Amino acid sequence: MSEAAVDLTQEREPTSREIVFGEIRRLGLEKNVVEIEEQGFSIVENAVPMDMVERMREVILAQVADKTGKEPDLDNWDGGTLREGCYLLYEDPVFEKLVQNEYVTALMRYLLGRSMVLSTVYSHVRAKGDAPLPLHTDQWTLQLSNPVSVAVANYALVDYERDLGAFAVVPGSNQLLRRPVSEDESNVYTNPDCVPLEMKAGSVVVTAGCTWHGAYERKVPGLRVNAAVVYCRSYIRTQEFIREGVTQDMLDRNPPEFADLLGVNNFLGFGREGPDFSKIKSFGLGRFD
Numbered sequence: 633m634s635e636a637a638v639d640l641t642q643e644r645e646p647t648s649r650e651i652v653f654g655e656i657r658r659l660g661l662e663k664n665v666v667e668i669e670e671q672g673f674s675i676v677e678n679a680v681p682m683d684m685v686e687r688m689r690e691v692i693l694a695q696v697a698d699k700t701g702k703e704p705d706l707d708n709w710d711g712g713t714l715r716e717g718c719y720l721l722y723e724d725p726v727f728e729k730l731v732q733n734e735y736v737t738a739l740m741r742y743l744l745g746r747s748m749v750l751s752t753v754y755s756h757v758r759a760k761g762d763a764p765l766p767l768h769t770d771q772w773t774l775q776l777s778n779p780v781s782v783a784v785a786n787y788a789l790v791d792y793e794r795d796l797g798a799f800a801v802v803p804g805s806n807q808l809l810r811r812p813v814s815e816d817e818s819n820v821y822t823n824p825d826c827v828p829l830e831m832k833a834g835s836v837v838v839t840a841g842c843t844w845h846g847a848y849e850r851k852v853p854g855l856r857v858n859a860a861v862v863y864c865r866s867y868i869r870t871q872e873f874i875r876e877g878v879t880q881d882m883l884d885r886n887p888p889e890f891a892d893l894l895g896v897n898n899f900l901g902f903g904r905e906g907p908d909f910s911k912i913k914s915f916g917l918g919r920f921d
């Protein structure tokens with residue numbers, strides 16, 4: 633045996649690569665990985681059960697009502713633009729379960745590494761009369777990159793159809809590593825390569841941070857509601873104050889990986905006491921795998 637070869641008969645810790653691809657295989661997500669590489673996105677149908685979808689809608693609409701000062705009605709709303717839902721992780725424990733969805737976290741760990749952290753749990757609420765959402769990329773770093781440093785899971789909380797305000801995407805745009813530049817390129821109705829993702833409530837689309845996406849107009853009364861869960865590499869600044877909001881109760885009622893996901897053990901961000909490297913031992917000192 634050459635010195636470089638690995639002796640598989642020796643007991644050893646699995647590598648991050650073995651863990652990440654082991655999960656992908658266990659969950660049957662190999663096809664989704666290929667789609668993400670080739671097209672920049674992939675759908676997992678029935679990723680969350682309907683009782684969870686209903687609970688999330690209730691919580692989101694309650695926050696929207698509170699912030700807008702109006703009572704939105706999911707099926708018949710025709711009263712104009714509403715506010716977003718955000719910081720949802722801290723609104724109800726249903727979102728603690730959502731951010732740990734095993735299909736999504738397996739795909740996200742493939743894209744962002746096991747040391748990834750949660751960035752935001754947000755809801756885009758679309759009503760008739762709202763402008764379409766222009767095509768954009770979600771990775772907020774100056775330069776886009778492959779591998780990505782940001783990725784988003786967009787859960788449909790109502791059925792998506794083009795004229796109901798579906799998610800819009802340009803397949804393969806993840807390969808361009810640039811953002812749309814002109815009005816024609818960024819408008820979902822004029823970009824010839826843009827397509828709607830029509831999917832049922834409870835489905836999720838996982839989108840790499842460099843993929844061009846947006847949303848079509850909702851042309852009929854009622855609301856298009858989603859839950860957009862964004863994850864990023866652990867050295868990127870998160871959109872919401874995720875780590876700052878964590879309570880001991882939340883950590884106690886969830887598995888230990890939840891603390892990692894919320895950045896609690898991230899060694900970046902310390903004061904006079906200095907960094908506590910012991911907290912990141914599960915990923916190896918100073919490594920972002």
Ligand SMILES: O=C(O)CCC(=O)C(=O)O
Pocket residue numbers: 756765770784786798799800845846847858860
């Ligand atoms: O409203 C939508 O469907 C698109 C939302 C979006 O751009 C995102 O979640 O990153």
Ligand SMILES: [Fe+2]
Pocket residue numbers: 768769770845
């Ligand atoms: Fe986006």
